[in-house]
Amino acid sequence: MAIAKKTTKSDAFQTFKADLTEGSVANAYIFYGEESYLREFYLGELRKRLVPAGFEEFNYHTAEGKNLTIQALAEMAEAMPMLSERTLIQVTDLDIFKLNEEQRERLIALLEDLPPYCCIVFVYDALEYKQNRTMKKLCTALNTYVQAVEFRQADNSDLVPWIMRRFKALDKQIDRQTAEYLIFLCGSLMTGLIPEITKIGTYAKGKVITQKDIDAVASPILAAEVFKLTDAVLKNDYNEAASLLGDLLKMQEEPLLINAALGGQLRRIYTARLAIDSGKDKYWLMDLWGMKSDYPVKLWLSAAKRTSREWCSDAVKQCQTLDRRLKSERGVNGEDELKQLLVRLGVKKA
Secondary structure, eight states, X not given: OOOOOOOOHHHHHHHHHHHHHHTOOOSEEEEESSOHHHHHHHHHHHHHHHSOTTOHHHHEEEEESTTOOHHHHHHHHXXXXXXXXXXXXXXXXXXXXXXXXXXXXXXXXXXXXXOTTEEEEEEOSSSOXXXXXXXXXXXXXXXXXXXXXXXXXXXXXXXXXXXHHHHHHTTOBOOHHHHHHHHHHHOSOHHHHHHHHHHHHHHOOSSXXXXXXXXXXXXXXXXXXXXXXXXXXXXXXXXXXXXXXHHHHHTTOOHHHHHHHHHHHHHHHHHHHHHHHTTOOHHHHHHHHTOSOSHHHHHHHHHHTTXXXXXXXXXXXXXXXXXXXXXXXXXXXXXXXXXXXXXXXXXXXX
């Protein structure tokens, strides 16, 4: 079997795309990562490349990892292709590092001598893929013979044009700033954005998508809702903050998660406040946080300008205290504690 190319996590995806375009598909891959839309898309592209239409029954094999034995996998791998140069095997959620020793040895032997006409893709969907470094022999085999491709959330530089194309397919237009607002509100996973784009495109009466169209029907992620809540506190609008908290609780969001998200937003605002006080700009913050888009950074900077370093520091500490209480103390009413936290933050801000 061919030895896998040595790549880092950052360029493994780009290398895979280039190889796929050139037709130099490897013998074994691991597909993992949170962006399931991209993963499924490239699985489809791989099938198109390797499996001729009409011959899927002979050349394309799928297996669930839960009850799969390496013997059965080896039999699939040894099956010759029919009227094609390659076969493709898709194995979903095989917990490689929980195989017993005998099965691990069989897997290592298979990877070392995988037929050149076979391509195996180990897909991680419900299970997380993470190497167990204590199993050195298995890790060495995986690193030597298998190309691990992580499907991450796309950068805004790729995501915004993609959003524009999706809306164009619905005969709609969206500008860059509005697309970035959609990303901030609904997250940057393509998997989650697709249904939101469909809803918004169906709802919008005009040809050009507006922020009002998005607000009318989109389902915000927790971080976006909590930012609105935090912003309301900084504007001394306790009624709006309480209303937003009430909406989150009605949606059955866990108080622990709400508090964690609130603490995360406050830490960002605190850092932005420190940046302002020390003469740093948005580019410094973007570099610090590893962000390619300045949209959320501008929001945090705007929020930070309405507060002080002292208030931010105290607010972060209060969230940390509540986090410890929710995790360690019994009988704590998380909903009541969150409401009281908002009151304390509002009083301090005022």
